[in-house]
Amino acid sequence: MADKKSIDVEQLNIVDENGTVRLRLFNNQNIPPAIMDGEDVLPGHRQNDPIAGLMFYNAEGDEAGGLIFGSERDENGNYTSSASLTFDQYKQDQVVQMHYYGENGNNTYGFSIWDRPNSSLKDQIKRDLEIKNSNIHEDEKQAERDKVWQGHTHRAFMGKTANGDVRVQLSDSKGQPRIRMIVDSNDVPRMEFLDGDGNVIYKLPPE
Known part of the structure; x- marks a missing residue:
C-alpha cells in the first residue's frame, strides 16, 4: 500500500482554474525563471544558486515574490547561508523583504522596504x-x-548587521540614509540625523 502521509517531488505547481501557475514549490535543480508577461525577463537569474523554496505568482502569471533559502560549504569548511521572503509590487521587483545572510559566523538579518516606479x-x-x-x-x-533605474530605492532597514549593530535606518527618496538609530555591539545606543550628502548634522547623545 502506498504511503499516504508524504509525497516526494522535485517540483510542484499549484494552478488556478485556467491553468495559470499561482504557486510553485521547487528544489535547487528546478529553480523557476523570473516570469513577467509570459517571458523570462532575467535569463539565467538564480539558476546556479544553491536554493530551494516557493515562488508566488499573480493572476496574470507574473512572479510576485517568494521564499528562497539555501546554503553552501566548501572543502575547507567555509560556508554561506541565506533565506529571503519577498513581496513584489505589480509588474515590478520586491517592495518588502525579510532576509538573512550568514558567512562563517558573520550574520546580517532584518526587514527592508523599497520604493519602485510604476x-x-x-x-x-x-x-x-x-x-x-x-x-x-x-x-x-x-x-x-x-536614469532607467531611477525610483528603485532602498528606503528602510531594521535588523542586525555583520558588525553586531542592531540598527533602524530610514532613507530619503534618493536612497540616502537620513535617520539612524543604533545599539552597537557594546550595547551603546545612539541616534543620528544626516543631510542629503551623508553628513551627520545632529546626534544623540551629542558629542
Whole structure:
C-alpha cells in the first residue's frame, strides 16, 4: 500500500482554474525563471544558486515574490547561508523583504522596504540592455542606465548587521540614509540625523 502521509517531488505547481501557475514549490535543480508577461525577463537569474523554496505568482502569471533559502560549504569548511521572503509590487521587483545572510559566523538579518516606479520592470530591463550594448561613451552610457533605474530605492532597514549593530535606518527618496538609530555591539545606543550628502548634522547623545 502506498504511503499516504508524504509525497516526494522535485517540483510542484499549484494552478488556478485556467491553468495559470499561482504557486510553485521547487528544489535547487528546478529553480523557476523570473516570469513577467509570459517571458523570462532575467535569463539565467538564480539558476546556479544553491536554493530551494516557493515562488508566488499573480493572476496574470507574473512572479510576485517568494521564499528562497539555501546554503553552501566548501572543502575547507567555509560556508554561506541565506533565506529571503519577498513581496513584489505589480509588474515590478520586491517592495518588502525579510532576509538573512550568514558567512562563517558573520550574520546580517532584518526587514527592508523599497520604493519602485510604476513603470514595468520588464521594459526597464530591456531598455537597460539596449543601453549596455550601445556604442555611446561609457560615461554617457552609465548616466542613461542610471536614469532607467531611477525610483528603485532602498528606503528602510531594521535588523542586525555583520558588525553586531542592531540598527533602524530610514532613507530619503534618493536612497540616502537620513535617520539612524543604533545599539552597537557594546550595547551603546545612539541616534543620528544626516543631510542629503551623508553628513551627520545632529546626534544623540551629542558629542
